[in-house]
Amino acid sequence: MADRPSRRSRRPGLGRRVVPPPSWTVFGVLCTVLAGVLLVGAYANASFAPDRQQTQSEQHEVPTEVVTGGPIISSTAGQTRSYRLPPRTIALTFDDGPDPVWTPEVLRVLAAHQVPATFFVVGSQVARHPDLLRELAAGGHELGVHTFTHPDLTALPGWRRRMEYTQTQLAVASAAGVRTSLIRFPYSSYAAAIDDQNWPVFTQAGDLGYLSVLNDTDSRDWALPGVDQIIANVVPLGYSGAVTLWHDAGGDRAQTVAALDRFIPLMKERGYRFVTVTGGLNLALAEAGIDHQVSVGQPAGAGERWRGRMLIWAVQGADRTLGVLGWIFVAVGVLTVGRTVLLLVLAGRHARQRRAKDWAWGPPVTEPVSVIVPAYNEKEGIAAAVRSLAGGDHPGGIEVIVVDDGSTDGTPEIVEALGLPNVRVVRKPNGGKPSALNTGVALARHDLIVMVDGDTVFEPDSVRRLVQPFADPQVGAVAGNVKVGNRDSLIAKWQHIEYVIGFNLDRRLYETLRCMSTVPGAIGAFRRQALEYAGGMTDDTLAEDTDITMAFGRAGWKVVYEETARAWTEAPTTLGQLWKQRYRWSYGTMQAMWKHRRSLLDRGASGRFTRRCLLFLSLFGVLLPLLAPVIDLLALYGLFFLDRTATAVAWLVMLGVQMLTAVVAFRLDREKLGVLWVLPLQQFAYRQLMYLVMIQSVVTALTGGRLGWQKLRRTGLTPTPASAPANSR
Template identity: 80%
Template sequence: MAEPTITPTRHRRRAVPQPRWILLGMLLAVLGSVLFVNAYTNASFTPDHHQSSSGQRDVPTSVVTGGPIISANSEQVRSYRLPERTIALTFDDGPDPVWTPEVLRVLDAHQVKGTFFVLGSQVSRHPDAARSLVAGGHEVGVHTFTHPQLAELPAWRRQLEYGQTQLVVAAVTGVRTPLIRFPYSSHANAIDNRDWPVVRSAGDLGYLTVLNDTDSKDWARPGVDKIIENATPDGTSGAVTLWHDAGGDRSQTVAALDRFIPLMKERGYRFVTATEGLNLAFAAAGVDHRVDAGVAATAGDRWRGRMLVWAVRGADDVLGVLGVLFVLVGALTVGRTAVLIVLSGRHARRRRSRDWTWGPPVTEPVSVIVPAYNEKEGIAAAVRSLANGDHPGGIEVIVVDDGSTDGTADIVEALRLPNVRVVRKPNGGKPSALNTGIALARHDLLVLVDGDTIFEPDSVRRLVQPFADPRVGAVAGNVKVGNRRSLIAKWQHIEYVIGFNLDRRLYETLRCMPTVPGAIGGFRREALRYAGGLTDDTLAEDTDITIALGRAGWKIVYEETARAWTEAPTSIGQLWKQRYRWSYGTMQALWKHRRSVLDRGASGRFTRRCLFFVSLFGVLLPLLAPVIDLMALYGLFFLDRKATAIAWLAMLGMQLVTAVVAFRLDREKLGVLWVLPLQQFAYRQLMYLVIIQSVVTALTGGRLGWQKLRRTGLEPPPIAPVRPPSPVDARPAP
């Protein structure tokens, strides 16, 4: 038979550089840094502060028996008490946007100033509350940045806690402070050998350590009367009293302060700030020295502090967005799973009902078009499986050799199959090869297949039965992974059954099938002509033509009994190339048909449904899905590990249920699902990166070239002997 030579018209492709891995690396590094900053500022690294005393052998007696204000460094150690009938109200753990203003309201009402030992992380988050402290004449002190147990930290980390707090205080209030109070500290007589080096090293840095004489224990919310009792000093002695303006519900604190201040004033007490009380103590001791807690910060400190504030608030904002996305992704996943199971189950029940039929048996002859470019490994098996099909109307196979350089056409000709034709043409791409085959096909029912795909004997016959319905313009077949031995191939097998075939049941039910797979798809010639044929406008010509058919009003269905076996990529690199092309091509197709969402009639109805579901579940959900893993990792390291593990296992359980449903509907063995949990740790992340890089490529306006996968050849699957066709076989098997 003479071989026609076709010279197709070729479209120019604009070459673009591939997006770089460094972009993805930078994105992951930024997200990792943001989560680290947020975890740090939320005190997620705080060691357990419940500890027993290590003894006081190393602590000077003058400190243990002295006052709550300690000036200690490597050269000298001194401690001070407030004069009699003098009280310094000190507050820890703020500022808080709710309770700090309430505390200030009470203090202002009684014309009293307080000393607020602030957390740097809280100052960063609530700068207005911190600013109001200094503006109101109150003083601030350092309470570290993240509220850790300082005795458990190395010296560099302690200095970081102090320095970062000073910087954000400088940025927000414009002042620096020499006062410091350590988290979980109490009275001077509680300082032990573990605490003493912390106190002395802080003194070397110029800090005055402020402890307390009385602890209101308002954090326990014991009641207003008990808080007042705890805070009241003995007799007429002076006292540094400890309160809290943050860390939870402080309504009892506010109410207790409102009673405590006038009560102490009635007893002859005066209220001072910590530095005012210290200066009074200096004067009483005849020390010619004065401490000021409101020293103006330098411009450099303020700028560095602003950068730190921006980092903390930015990390909070990003984590907040991630939290919203986490809920959104969870809701989308649960919703998609529920809709998928319900509608696909309905689809399967309808197909298996006794009265189901597409119509009269379709016995018209069929033309099978096989575009082939360097398919020497699998072309012989593929062509034999097609030529030996049992369709009663007969099968014509047209192999379009698209400029192969490996002898693909010669291999097909050597088979000498009477119903197989070979067409040679210069390389022009898969759409060009398909259009060439369609133009030369003798019949009106067309099956388009890939050159590496093996059909079962009854696949063509079953695939064309839906054309008994004159409204059907295209039929999607059931693609199976033929090489399932490797782990990565097993993962793809699961993905094909769940992510492709189960989805097609859903899409048919909703009348918005987005893709008739290139591996096995049936078409009416009339429908293809009406839609304008295949083009190379996108890298997903199968999605492009399917959407065009749906817009033209043709019904597109899924025939699960028409099975084709394909060779899945066996390496990460090959899989990446394939999925990169698929995802990017799908985005191109969606973008190409975007304007038709405004169309009236069948075109608009189909496009709105199709673009909504594909964009939501095929692009947006996979694009946002990494949030689940990201938050899971964050939770395991920095949040409640048990709750995080339970949530992750719940998601895995939902996927497992979906997989079981899909495998049952597809009559696949469940044994392979043992690799599903492993899929969550590698394969899924790879698909995330594919989607992300595809989106980046799309946003740059680029266009990828076709990427040929390396094939090793697929062995024909074990298939039971097929009975001679009969009219009954025209209906899908139950």
Template identity: 65%
Template structure:
């Protein structure tokens, strides 16, 4: 809805801000057979009102100065000052959109005794417009003038018009249409050619009429640098007065000409009072232009903000994440002495029959010395607990509890666990054999309270899932390197995370106060002074949503839960110590790059579309491609750090465009829900049980609980032994082969 409003505003802005070229640029003169010869050879004031076809010239030694394309806030005041200094008046053919932007200046023109005429609202070539649009161009300008000055005008001049001799049948039709609306159309006798900026001397020479002839002279008070026009006027007016010329407005000159020709015709009023209806309608025009201008300025500022945030985030990621990767790959680097303490794995499960067997088997048969798996069945109705029971794995226990939500299931599992190192795993997630052992190694550092693992997307066969693979590698795992270096990790993922029992007890366990329980507990640990780190080599394969609807529902819950967690821990902003450090570093960072940037990012695409249609194509394309190149650079670095194939990055442009719109809608709805106090229920995603590691898998039974028979089973590498993700399209086939081989060996 808001994006649609912005698009509407940009369309209005594009309309009122139409780029136009100078009045000297015209179409070629067409067929003139239908134009009366009296018009072609007549005076510059053309009258087709009431069905008549006549022209009028000014009396001899009379000059009507006319200025097109204004009012301009820079040059129009300078022109008015010259006119006032030399006691001369002129006629200003104003552009309606400029009147709406400069109402006070337009009123000053009238207050100084000058006259206004219509020069359309957006300065289009009227020959190329539909009849309704031509009438609209005139009526909108009339209403804008009425609102700004309280007067109306009976004069009009079309953009790109010239002299009588250049009127062809197309222009003649336009002139008659204007006459039917009550307007006199004014062309010119003499063009000063000030648009060429040839210098004041040349402008004066071109503007000077021959002999004692009268002239309606064309100048410009807008459309570029008019300093030469101002300088030329300052010399031209006294020069012509010295030759006996008088300066009038077009209407004053017309009245003098009519009097000279007919003697008794009534004079036309100068700047007659506007009708009240036009004044009120003009207010709407002026306000529409003002709102469009203001919002476009705001959007432009937001575009700059998005650019600054994107560049800032990229630089931070490249600097700090690269530093993190180099540190971990330094020869001999390790967390400390090997961690061999027993581990309890908590698996909360609600209707996870599709993937629970693969998940539990991968956990129970990891290569850590002592593993206990506690599956907490949270009131499943699909037989999840029975499936686990039938597996008969000796180091796996099933705990059945009434449905009470994921936090309750996790806390129950922690209470039932026998060991002090706790790993929490989603029921649809499959570990690689070494992942559990690697995940707990950071606990060699006594300051570490929690460890985030590396979540990988296992089902990459659909475009939506592949997009999430890109997102996980770039947006999650690369960010976690950054957050670890800054010591403000906001989230240990529910799919693979490890905790000290002591740390969990200190923060009161897993809270059910937010929908993002993983973010909530991680923030609590950071505030309590525990280090939260990232172990890239501990990989877990999860099943990502495969449709846009499922993805939207998942991200909606994540975003809303994150907002809840940030609000819950807002007091950290004013705390001292480690809590205050997290509040003043982690929360603002998350607010800027996790909420503000995704919500504002669609501005990039809106401005792209607007720029391609209404601005310079080349500059707009360069700016957008520059942003894309920055994202590609970040993605390439992230994929290299994660040892992933770069092949999926061909879909990055589409992924970035789609995700920007998706996350904008998600965050907008989440913020609306939060502000209105709405409640969001947990959305259970549809599962198909596809998640599994695609590379070499060795399944074994833990030594301390291994039965006498059968003997340990070692599965050989599957496929060509390439790193995970090196062949994205092979993932589903490999998954199936892994599951089949595990079932064939019937590991107990």
């Protein structure tokens, strides 16, 4: 497929309409939406949270009644009050939930002992598990805010803190239909630990109407110290009241559940009662003779519930998107590794067999050969191409037929002016490349047919080497080795690497598996008998070379690869020209796959070939390039929002696999390895272009668009055979 022609068809009966340019606006919108989803996912996973600050500062600005007071703090309108629970009163509080595994376990224990609790929830977890929050509210438990992403609030500006509180309130409003005025800050502990650095967080929360809740005893269950130690940590001194701190999320909470199941009956035996935080506060107020009741569960408005629902959808959508991307990443990795293993094992075995001293296709093939050159406006390279063909060293003789397909640039006159005795020029109205090839085959005098593009230069022995596989009577077509001639520019170097790895190495693999999908138009040989059996070249697809090759395989003919028959072609030198070429290749290949799909259920050689061929084309020719952008997308995402070291290592491993494949391919093709220095750069530009080409091709195919031939500009840079390295066999 490496050499598909760059010509357009003016044939009026084809009924093709040229697809309009891709809508970059739509593509930009899709990219923006995806970026937004990923940013939501990063935010919900606390990727934007700064590192925790653990410095201890002075307590000059913290009121003494706070430092020496209780765990419930009100700091509204410049008035600061601190409250403790009455004796023999315990408020169970749980942080970091809800969690789909451990929150239900905690609820089970609470229900068994018929005690309420206060849950300080993380907004992102509420968005992921709104049903659990509804269950908490329905069970009579109290809710409090524990921020949306669990950051260290002392390291955040005021607007970020407000956003953390507001988004958590919206999630709670949507899930449970209420809003709460209780708040507990991440990494907070006892009242005595409040210092000048974090006191502004309390005062700001108070100005926003929140009641801050700390704790008297800390289970430290996050450290997994054991059930006995957790119980010892939360038992209050003497018979004092206590707000106890537990966790229902953030890791394995089996010890927490077991300790809770023992702690509640233990404290009941000591005469303790269990209350919510506000229940205990109201008891304390009543004992102090204050006729005031605190209520924190106010109904949320319709607007809050709707905004909260949108927030929940955004977080859940981001999680699902990241999950899908993760599975795609695994699939791409499996496909990449699988393809690499197949290439290294089967392509390597193919190369070793061919290089064995006793290897031969059979007796030397000396039959005369007809070379067909379809030409449409090929003035830049036609002279060099025809000279290289006419001067070939095939002992049986070479007949060159140049079929001019309605050129307007003097292409046929250039060929005629060469005055080569074994070259004929045939003129015909423009009808497309398949029509030109069929015309040449009909006029050819010999049964061995070589088809060549008009911009391709053969080495002196290429024709002779190309037809040697016909010594095997089962061989119906032979694919040659296409080389990039103009390797000066960076784009051309990338294509040179792609030709060696993506085309020539693949052909070794596909020959071994008997599922060769493309004999390249730049250098391919055919038996006339096989061509006639397949019905000749057709214009059903834009990939006539893939179409005819698949027809050969279905008919039971062997299609093989002759690496020593080399042809030099000019690769596109601009991204625009490259886009046009690869877009046509990709779309044409999909057309050919669709055309031959019905033979998947055939019996015999047709079905066996089609199942193998379409499987490998679908996996490695369509699916892998279509999904491969996820590698780069997640690598970029990981560098910003995940573990940078792990991300870099994963990306380097993938690059290492590609480099290993490249080295093997270049060694097998006897190419110099020096050019591989551009392979890492290929990951940042060239590969993305190929992604977009494949995406556009798939969209065109799915929407029923039709793509016309697009003539590429040639400069005649293809080298002469004299500049090519000599063959070894």
